[in-house]
Amino acid sequence: MLNTLTVKEAIKKLKAKEISHHELYADIAKQIELQNEKLNIYLSLDKQVEQKAEKLLDTPLAGIPIAVKDNFLTKEFPTTASSNVLKGFMPTYESTVTTKLMSAGAAIVGKTNMDAWAHGSSTETSDFGVTKNPRNPEHLPGGSSGGSAAAVAADVCIGAIGSETAGSVRQPSSWCGVVGLKPTYGRVSRYGVVAMAASTDSPGPMGKTVEDTAILFESMAGRDTKDATTPEKDVPKLTSVLEQGVKGMRIGICYTDHSEIGKQQVSKQILEAGKLFEKHGAEVSLIPLSQKLEKGKIFTPDYAIGVYTVVQRGEVASNLARYDGIRYGNGRSFFGAEAKRRIMLGTFTLSKGYSEQYYNNAQKVRNLYLQNFQELFAQYDLLISPTTPSYAQKLGASFASPMYGELEDMLLEPTSISGLPGISVPCYRDESTNLFLGMNIVAPWWQEEKMVRAAHLYEMETPWNTWRGKI
Amino acid sequence: MQSGTKITSEIVSHIGNLANIPVTDEESKKLADGFTTVLEVVDTLSTVDVTGVEPVGQVTGLENMTREDVVQEERMFTQEEALRNAPRTHNGYFVVDQILDK
Numbered sequence A: 001m002l003n004t005l006t007v008k009e010a011i012k013k014l015k016a017k018e019i020s021h022h023e024l025y026a027d028i029a030k031q032i033e034l035q036n037e038k039l040n041i042y043l044s045l046d047k048q049v050e051q052k053a054e055k056l057l058d059t060p061l062a063g064i065p066i067a068v069k070d071n072f073l074t075k076e077f078p079t080t081a082s083s084n085v086l087k088g089f090m091p092t093y094e095s096t097v098t099t100k101l102m103s104a105g106a107a108i109v110g111k112t113n114m115d116a117w118a119h120g121s122s123t124e125t126s127d128f129g130v131t132k133n134p135r136n137p138e139h140l141p142g143g144s145s146g147g148s149a150a151a152v153a154a155d156v157c158i159g160a161i162g163s164e165t166a167g168s169v170r171q172p173s174s175w176c177g178v179v180g181l182k183p184t185y186g187r188v189s190r191y192g193v194v195a196m197a198a199s200t201d202s203p204g205p206m207g208k209t210v211e212d213t214a215i216l217f218e219s220m221a222g223r224d225t226k227d228a229t230t231p232e233k234d235v236p237k238l239t240s241v242l243e244q245g246v247k248g249m250r251i252g253i254c255y256t257d258h259s260e261i262g263k264q265q266v267s268k269q270i271l272e273a274g275k276l277f278e279k280h281g282a283e284v285s286l287i288p289l290s291q292k293l294e295k296g297k298i299f300t301p302d303y304a305i306g307v308y309t310v311v312q313r314g315e316v317a318s319n320l321a322r323y324d325g326i327r328y329g330n331g332r333s334f335f336g337a338e339a340k341r342r343i344m345l346g347t348f349t350l351s352k353g354y355s356e357q358y359y360n361n362a363q364k365v366r367n368l369y370l371q372n373f374q375e376l377f378a379q380y381d382l383l384i385s386p387t388t389p390s391y392a393q394k395l396g397a398s399f400a401s402p403m404y405g406e407l408e409d410m411l412l413e414p415t416s417i418s419g420l421p422g423i424s425v426p427c428y429r430d431e432s433t434n435l436f437l438g439m440n441i442v443a444p445w446w447q448e449e450k451m452v453r454a455a456h457l458y459e460m461e462t463p464w465n466t467w468r469g470k471i
Numbered sequence B: 001m002q003s004g005t006k007i008t009s010e011i012v013s014h015i016g017n018l019a020n021i022p023v024t025d026e027e028s029k030k031l032a033d034g035f036t037t038v039l040e041v042v043d044t045l046s047t048v049d050v051t052g053v054e055p056v057g058q059v060t061g062l063e064n065m066t067r068e069d070v071v072q073e074e075r076m077f078t079q080e081e082a083l084r085n086a087p088r089t090h091n092g093y094f095v096v097d098q099i100l101d102k
Helices: A009-013 A019-041 A049-054 A096-103 A146-153 A170-176 A208-222 A265-279 A302-322 A337-349 A357-375 A404-408 A448-459 B009-019 B027-049 B077-082
Strands: A041-047 A064-069 A105-110 A159-164 A179-182 A203-206 A250-254 A283-287 A384-385 A422-430 A435-442
Touching: A009 A019, A009 A208, A019 A041, A019 A064, A019 A105, A041 A146, A049 A064, A049 A105, A049 A159, A049 A384, A064 A096, A064 A146, A096 A105, A096 A159, A096 A208, A105 A146, A105 A302, A146 A203, A146 A265, A159 A179, A159 A208, A170 A179, A170 A422, A179 A208, A179 A404, A179 A448, A208 A422, A208 A448, A250 A265, A250 B027, A265 A283, A265 A384, A265 A422, A265 A448, A302 A337, A302 A357, A302 B027, A302 B077, A337 B027, A357 A384, A357 B027, A384 A448, A422 A448, A435 A448
Parallel strands: A064 A105, A064 A159, A250 A283, A250 A384
Antiparallel strands: A041 A105, A159 A203, A179 A203, A179 A422, A384 A435, A422 A435
8 A cells, every 4th residue: 555655755666666656646546535535634636636746756756645734825726724715716826835845746636624714723613524533533633734634644645734823733743643843933934825823824744754744844944035934044954864863952841740731641651752862862851830931940831822812813803804705705704603703803802992901912921932932942952742631532522612722732832922843743542542642842943953853763762653663 | 901801792793893794693692702701711811920021923033024126927917817716807807895875
């Protein structure tokens, strides 16, 4: 079954002519036939993908099949952001990320389901139905990039692309037992991505291995004159540092024993990971939590939920104002319940008399997180924590609370509102449910190479990655 | 700063107007309760001491990122492309609803 190949293996075999594009795409098509209807992963499929891929053998990515979240504009190919507002919309231009990936030699198999407008952490806000977790279809895949995470886990692609504002790449990767890399804010262009929360939106690769996300990252990242948040910085060659290990690194474990989380499996796994890194020459310590900004301590994630809620809703209200049904799309009555809630709450917190109380105050608290991480990264090379407190929840779970997404994203939000990069790697599999947990490794701004070194080492030294063949 | 903001269905209707989101009476009641719950979480921010802290919206510190002042033709739409997804067009124009009284 060639669809289970990693990006690395597929490129190598295609280039060596051990396999043909026809064989690879036939196995992908077969798996889509078996899984897609059941799991609801792809919203649209490109029937011409094999013919396109065949011409790409001499490119760096050699014509490998990838899945792309349905909020990246793809010219002449449907893009809906999983909302009825954009049903029938046909983009007239291409996002920078997909342009770069295609010119590096990736072929897009199809567009994946997501929470509508990326509002959510479950895919249950999609207007086109929920995606089911391939590891256990009674459970959610997470979100908002749930379709892309499921596409990787179900082997209906070789690699995938998602986007994250606060957990939307890493949380579904954790729940689906795959690897998700969220770059530094600005490292990857947002041009042509359906805008959600403009000050945190970060496209990122999702893959079967750390190495695969590193390969895709190198084809996505870099300065783009169409996005003013992308700096003139060299893109780090992540694939060449993977084997460098963690010797001499100072790693801080974000101490999570402040709530129920401390009693759970995931905390034990994080502590075990700390021991592993120590064995490989890192200096590992627990960082205590503090309710206020204090040197050497991690500022409580509790307020990050409030900051993210206010900032994200405000940016959503502004960004989604463009959907007026005049130039494109179906008009504002087509918004689903969650989008309506978010647009209206953002409108409220930005309205006259309330913007100081809510928006400006939230941006001040955001600054405290920023200061906290600046100070911590003077002392540490990496911070590690659980990606999510729990396993993938059951289908239907997101309807229980209007704050569902935020409460699930708790441990990711402080770093996301600060623009930091992070990677989630599988760190446990529950044998009875076949559900996975993830570890979140966070690096300083623009230093993604540090986190992939640790993530790759962890992946190679533990049994949790299913494609590395140890479980 | 006050906390415990209670959102009524009247406020929801007003916000619906501002945001151009059509809401029914039944929906506004439900939305009002949801907003009150969310604002309870948000209101915890009022307990944080932010004296002398500047608000931050741009976290990577970039300033004045410009590009060369040249026309990027690949970013320009033809009239046909610009109109392609419009639900209503007339003689090469977008058609919009009348918003001013005659």
